Amino acid sequence: MAELPRQPLPAWRRAVLKVGSNLLAADGGGLTPDYAQALAAFIADSQAQGREVVLVSSGAVAAGRALLRARAVPMGDLAERQALAALGQAPMVALWQSLSARPVAQVLLTHDDLRNRRRYLNARATLRQLLAIEVLPVINENDTVAVDELKLGDNDNLAAIVAALVDADLLLIASDIDALHSADPRRDPDARPIPRVDEITPAVLAMAGGSGSAVGTGGMRTKLQAAQKAAAAGIATALFNGRDAATVQALGQGELRGTLFIAGQSRMQARKYWLLHAPCDASSIRVDAGAARALAAGRASLLPGGVVEALGDFHRGDLVEVVDPSGRVVARGLSQYGAVDVRRLAGRHSRDIDDLLGYSYGPAIVHRDDLALVSA
Template sequence: MSKSAPKTPPEALRKARRIVVKIGSSLVVDAATRAPAAAWLNALAEDLARLRAEGRQVIVVSSGAVALGRGRLGLTRNARLDEKQAAAAVGQSLLMQAWETAFRPAELVPAQVLLTRDDTERRRRWLNARATLEALLKLGAVPVVNENDTVATEEIRYGDNDRLAARTAQLVRADLLILLSDVDGLYTADPRRDPEAEHLPLIEALTPDILAAAGGANTQADVGTGGMATKLEAARIARSAGCATLIVSGLNAHPLQGLLDGDRATLITAPASPLQAYKSWIAGSLEPAGALAIDAGAATALAGGRSLLASGVQRIDGRFDRGDCVRVVGLDGGSLGVGLAAYAADEMDRIRGKHSGEIEGLVGYKGPGVAIHRDDLVLDPAQ
């Protein structure tokens, strides 16, 4: 971990520029009325607006659709899978209405984003989801992400949105994942059962002892059944992507402002930055599907930290799709690095040697102005 990496929860929040905030059903939905917890949502919206005013980008991952839908349809918690899917279909519109109502006074614009596991694990869909989220952030909206439970083909399990939040953080290369929970962090044991349990404010490695400290589900909350184990699994996913995680109590109003004011929480650090982790993944986990041979001028530009322009590409080898890993080589065949192609092989062949302004006319749509963006490129050590 970098020496400058945050070591306290308030410092982690102050330093983060792109933040994913996950909210569980037990916070979004009032357990007694089965209606949205309007006052709490309004307070959280004020916290989010304050972060936005400070120049931070925020993505919300919100549970609650199934719980709200069950309340509207009069279903029990032991509903069948098809009934849970029906509840999700009814509840998702209610959930977005609740966020729209909460965001309006804070002058925030919510944008519904429904994802499935394939959207974060299949390469082309991953690229499409990332592009959508990036566009929403650029336009000033606040994405409100939820799992697309209505079309889920396997059992809807608690914890999916913890993992979905981590995958979302990975997707957008977030600096910080905040998991709002019903407890104020990780303890050496379940504090509801063991009054001697000690709070752990800082975790720098997810050791077996730390993982063993995760308790079971919160059976006291009627609308949420998840536990600390799913949150540590989410933190592990986020950590591998260079994203730190905060486990924070959301039981009080203004939980994010409370963090800055020193409320108790657990910080799980990441060993690298999101960009470093992303580039390590490109370099070490992906098998190149083809190659781009570039001229000497382009090679010099890459060595200087620039993106690879189509004008520098002289030859295309192999068959690959947009977003596939390709090797970058010199005209002599010597390896220069690897990167993610911004265009498929046939499109790349059309735009090679051309200037950026010509690309749209050659491929038929407005795409990236580069062949490989510098953030998606890893040069060989000698370069």
């Protein structure tokens, strides 16, 4: 079989690392740190370099099943799987905490958390704060309350969604296989590894096989779907063998031995394109001349002090236009506060938000990461 060349990882400051059940649990067995140790060391090294890592970890159902193995609990219906997920969440998080010098925080997400704009922003704010206080977020789908028709389905796709949610620069998928191959290498001795994929075409998708593990829910197809989602958000994806300690160690040195899925555009370009072109109701926030100049200079958030008034009826998380004193649109962005709250905060200092509203979603009306400037 052809050897995979080492290639440089794209530059990154924040990454989402997805670790599957097949790296944390043997088929039918409980959780083991055998492969997680090297991955945890990579996370720690990255953190020491000033980088941020969000972990999407499978393994809860496998851990729950192992705890009840002697009782032969069936896995037939949704309620039984949900019970196993609830039982296995604690040991799964405990495994990562035992391997991390930093505190670990569990975050369980559902389809509705990522579909509802208000809850989406809440989840995003929580993850940002966890990273800011140097905590390792460990994310999983909230299988305990999810229903089949609204399940995200697998943690590969969840990881891609989380990468976009936290504005990651890179999605890392740790698997039990070295790379994407031209065919399933377990069945085809002529299968060759693919070190780089510039675009996920139907021909590339046809290379995918099924799941290779009895404890996992995903396979190569879900990993390709995840890479496709990430690329659409301007995020590159690196697929590698998480069972190979040397491969994991090389990641910390900026080298990949696996498959790199290229993003067609930068993360910022993809996000700004969406902010500039997504449908927007007839709602806007009028700002004073000073705020308009600060926004035009770039990398500034819209603070309450620069707000003059809120026009229309919008809610937290809605896309709004920001207009200068003459009514010219200078930017578009996601409002952290609804129109009623923005009117109460207009012209006030950020430190007054909690006193005025009784709560706070942060000091900015529109955070700079959620803002795109409109060309004159």
